[in-house]
Amino acid sequence: MSKAESFTGKPWFDASKDSHGYDGHLGTEPHDLAPISELIMKSMESKGLPLDPDMFSHGANPHGCGHVPRTVTNGLRTTGADFITGKNQKNNITILTDAHVDKVVIEKDGDDGLRATGVRAVLADGTVFEAKAKKEVVVSGGAYCSPNILNRSGIGAKEELEKHGIPTVVDLPGVGKNLMDHLIVFIFYETEKPGLTNDHLVYHGDAFNKTYQLWKDEKKGFLSTFPFGVFAFARLDSRLADSQLWNSAPRRAGRDPMGLTPSQPNIEFFTTECYGGPKQFDKFPTDGKFAFSIIAELFRPRSRGTVALRSADPMAVPVVDCGYLTDPLDVEVLAEACRFGNEIVMEGAGTRDIVKGSWPPEESHQKFATREDWIPYVKDNATTCYHASGTCAMGKASDPKAVVDEHLRVKGVKGLRVADCSIMPILHGGHTQMPAYGIGEKAADMIKASWGLKARS
Ligand SMILES: Cc1cc2nc3c(=O)[nH]c(=O)nc-3n(C[C@H](O)[C@H](O)[C@H](O)COP(=O)(O)OP(=O)(O)OC[C@H]3O[C@@H](n4cnc5c(N)ncnc54)[C@H](O)[C@@H]3O)c2cc1C
Known part of the structure; x- marks a missing residue:
């Protein structure tokens, strides 16, 4: 997580210097306490x-x-936003705002394999937009929405997908469970x-x-x-x-x-x-x-708790039972x-x-x-405390409740990862913002490693 951080101390603060990062994209600093504190x-x-x-x-x-x-x-x-704006502006990224992801497009890959080849999204004017993936698709809708995106893509508990008329692509009962x-x-x-x-x-x-x-x-x-x-x-x-x-x-x-x-x-x-x-x-x-x-x-x-589909309508909000x-x-x-x-x-x-x-x-x-x-x-x-997590939990191949493996790859589909707080199998003791950045940094390194590129140290 220190990789994401650029820490600036204050004279009164006795910082644990080795515990901080100093050249990440997120500026951090200690808080001057009010007298009550x-x-x-x-x-x-x-x-x-x-x-x-x-x-x-x-x-x-x-x-x-x-x-x-x-x-x-x-x-x-x-x-x-600081990762991609100002001095960190990149020329290899396109951000589409007001685009609501309906589903991941999944195609056959060989005789018995499946591969994520893109994403289908609904734009603000109601038109449908399809983006093709050159290499991979990464779902980062957060703990309340990533499971719904997977569900609408046909990934989830078969009996729940059937209720909404969605053909099952991968029967993964753990999707949307384990909400913490x-x-x-x-x-x-x-x-x-x-x-x-x-x-x-x-x-x-x-x-x-x-x-x-x-x-x-x-x-x-x-x-x-x-x-x-x-x-x-x-x-x-x-x-x-x-x-x-x-x-x-x-x-x-x-x-x-x-x-x-x-x-x-x-x-x-x-x-x-x-x-x-x-x-x-x-x-x-x-x-x-x-x-x-x-x-x-x-x-x-x-x-x-659980997160479930309300309907197959991409704009329907999830059913959340905390x-x-x-x-x-x-x-x-x-x-x-x-x-x-x-x-x-x-x-x-x-x-x-x-x-x-x-x-x-x-x-x-x-x-x-x-x-x-x-x-x-x-x-x-x-x-x-707004720390929702765990609904696309990481786990071993043998764990029937696991949704992604230790490389954040969705079980049963090539070229598809989830990278957000939904992958936490157990909620850590602390707040979730820095772990979310940590998951993002780790995902970036794993994706680079998969494609033979060097990770940032
Ligand atoms: C009010 C509030 C205060 C918080 N305060 C703190 C704090 O002080 N400290 C701390 O450590 N943590 C805090 N948190 C928690 C922290 O912000 C979250 O844990 C963290 O943002 C989770 O990151 P994430 O990437 O998993 O999901 P998110 O940050 O929720 O990102 C998911 C993104 O996906 C988008 N999305 C969802 N579905 C779709 C779709 N179908 N199509 C397109 N986009 C979609 C969402 O709009 C969202 O932008 C707070 C959270 C909230 C809500």
Whole structure:
């Protein structure tokens, strides 16, 4: 993943230099913390999560707190577009926008083989466009859409394709199964102390207009970065030692019931430096009010969902069953994570004296004490971290659920790969943006190797 990165440090940040890349296409930099984040970091340390500044880049610490570099440079977000625009402009790539891929064109290759020879897409005006592949087709529609593209191409579970009148080209039952995501739970608090959070920069009076103008003019201020603050990983072994569900769950040797080794975190915490989040969080603190959150994120969920075809119509959106919290152990671990997060804020050395109560004020979760207290809260408030993955899972030839092999090649069809988060057989502990770039970089190297070209080091 460091291959994609061009990291720029900051004087205050103790970077793990070998863990970063310096000549990739994506600019990254550490985030300057708001005062509330400095206080939460102090609380995390006092509650047994030692500071390890660049732990989210070196990846060797499952229990501590630190800083997460952002894909931002000079006040602008860096994205996949940076690989092919500006100084990285290429003359061997054509981008067709407003083109919706219907299916991969698959033809016979010899007596019993199949080969992907192109792609059929529907353009904005409804016309059908067919692109011919000189060498290969790579599907990168993401975890919600790649399985549908394969399905419409006749690749998937035979009985499901038949329901939509699609002739089966390759009977691959794993397509669209194994949907994974990370669930997060926002826990908001109110503080009366001004100057700690960033709410005054967005919600108070005319502040948002000024903040927006500052970003437009100078690419500085609140909108020049992400509103998340400090991050932490945690193991929960000792906290779950009294859980009957945890203790009685089956496990492999050297693994916990979620399938994690002791060197892998069970959960992540991260914080917001003001109120906000997905659209359901609409109780904005206006003048004189300030709020912040600690967010608990469950790693290695046991629950699984599915992505299926709604119809053979290429424009039909997929049927997604996220399967969230269908495994009771996911609820149990996430509830324990929330309990720990609340203890950090309410008892930790940095924050215990600055919290007025829960936000919005009619809530009282700051008083929750037991795991059982948190279970209904988790069920009501858990929401996606947008880390969908796993629906075209990589696996061994002998694995009937695998969709692609270790070179990302779709089983049963030559010249066809999938390269996006759908290929993850198991969702890693972390966020998915950099792994998505990592999968792209690795796919590029594998494609080059297949065709005798040199990979970029
Ligand atoms: C709101 C949000 C916030 C996020 N924040 C973070 C974050 O802070 N940090 C982090 O690490 N990760 C974050 N993520 C997760 C990260 O962005 C994703 O995991 C990553 O983008 C997945 O990459 P992908 O290539 O698998 O799929 P995608 O990025 O989803 O790419 C798939 C592309 O295929 C296109 N497509 C789909 N079907 C078709 C079709 N039939 N024809 C043509 N095109 C098609 C889609 O439009 C899309 O552009 C966030 C995600 C979301 C949605």
